Amino acid sequence: MSALRAVGFSQSTAHGLNEELLEQHRNRIHRHQEQGVFPGFAEGAIVDGKIAFLNLCGFTDKSKKHKMSERTLFRGYSMMKPITATAFMTLVDEGTVGLDDPVHRYIPSFKDLRVLKKNGGTDPLRQTMTLRHLLMHTSGFGYGPGAITPGVPLVARSDQEKLYKDITVKQESGEIDTLEKLCVELSRLPLLHQPGSDYTYGMSFDVLGHVMELVLGEPLHQIIRSRVLAPVGMRDACFLVPQSKIPTLAGYFRLMRDEASGERWLERLDGAHGRDSMYVKGSKAAYGSKGVPAAGGLWGAGRSTMLFSLRDVLLFCQMLLNGGRAVSGHRVLKESTVQSLLTNWLRLKRACKQPSPPGWGSEDVGWSPLGNIERYGPHAGALYMGGAGLASITPLHPLALCRWTSCREVKTAKAE
Secondary structure: OOOHHOOEEEEEOOOOOOOHHHHHHHHHHHHHOOOOOOOEEEEEEOOOEEEEEEEEEEOOOOOOOOOOOOOEEEEEOOHHHHHHHHHHHHHHHOOOOOOOOEEEHHHHHHHOOOOEEOOOOEEEEEOOOHHHHHHHOOOOOOOOOOOOOOOOOOOOOOOOHHHHHHHHHHHHOOOOOHHHHHHHHOOOOOEEOOOOOOOOOOHHHHHHHHHHHHHHHHOOHHHHHHHHHHHOOOOOOOOOOHHHHHHHEEEEEEEEEOOOOOEEEEEEEEOOOHHHOOEEEEOOOOOOOOOOOOOOOEEOEEOOOEEEEEHHHHHHHHHHHOEEEEEOEOOOOHHHHHHHHHOOOOOOOOOOOOOOOOOOOOOOEEEEEEEEEEEOOOOHEEEEOOOOOOEEEEOOOOOEEEEOEEEEEEEEEEEO
């Protein structure tokens, strides 16, 4: 809690939240940790600018040397998307770029993109792809095969993933190690649909990141730091963890279960020790000198590019709840821009129908550049950000919730 007080948060009681339910939830999380379901868990809720709930449970790995804290670093995954969107919207606020600028103004090779036909072959573009299409995931770019778990074999489960598999392989091998190279490869593939005609969750934000690099003449990691991380106060966030911060890195685990006995154990997936992780600067597995600057949060089959702490994400959420003003008082975005980002931008005739987290294929869920917007029901207006790296805010009740754990899935296996 001291790290949160230091940046202006004060602690309160449950502040209107149901204390009995919160205590039941806390006990359930701690019980799962003690049973070995995961090594550690961190979550917090802010209401009206105050910490209303903080639950730090367990340790960063199985050695139990370092307790979970608000400064523990977790893989951010698609939490990178709202960070990228925020950086991009600072350029819109300044008038440097326009939402309806054609993408080919910045990446000329995209002017001659083709569009995949349902029965084979391709069509020419009938609609110019714009920066708005990239923000809305309606550009026509998709993702290749992969998972959020390192080491999973690349199996293309759909025609879309087959189309993008070669790009994923090149990302994994390091042949594609910049956003510029990625855009060169994307320019050689057909789009999955005409821009603006459908929603496809994919590499649109990586293209958007490269547009920012071209406009500002800086690498993405510098743009993100100067326009979002520094003004918001997200001091822990990084693409690669320095050696001095290895103890703060949450190990990455998979929960294993013996198919006969039901016995469960945790298997580490990112090296035997923290120093071996692909997210540690200088380790043999480290991917690039600064980490791959994937603006969308995933690179290849399962690499998460930026790491965040609970403190970081709560500060980011509070900035949004403050209408674009950081806890420090620094204005990051115009208030009108934030209000726009907290509304549904997706106006398609049908809901998206693709493998996604619960709710994404429903007409109840819309999309803003920051994430998924609940459109109807008791939680209408709630924003869910980050995919595998979950954070959510409810602007109508100035409330934000962030939760992170270092274990992602259950795999059935035989115990040795």
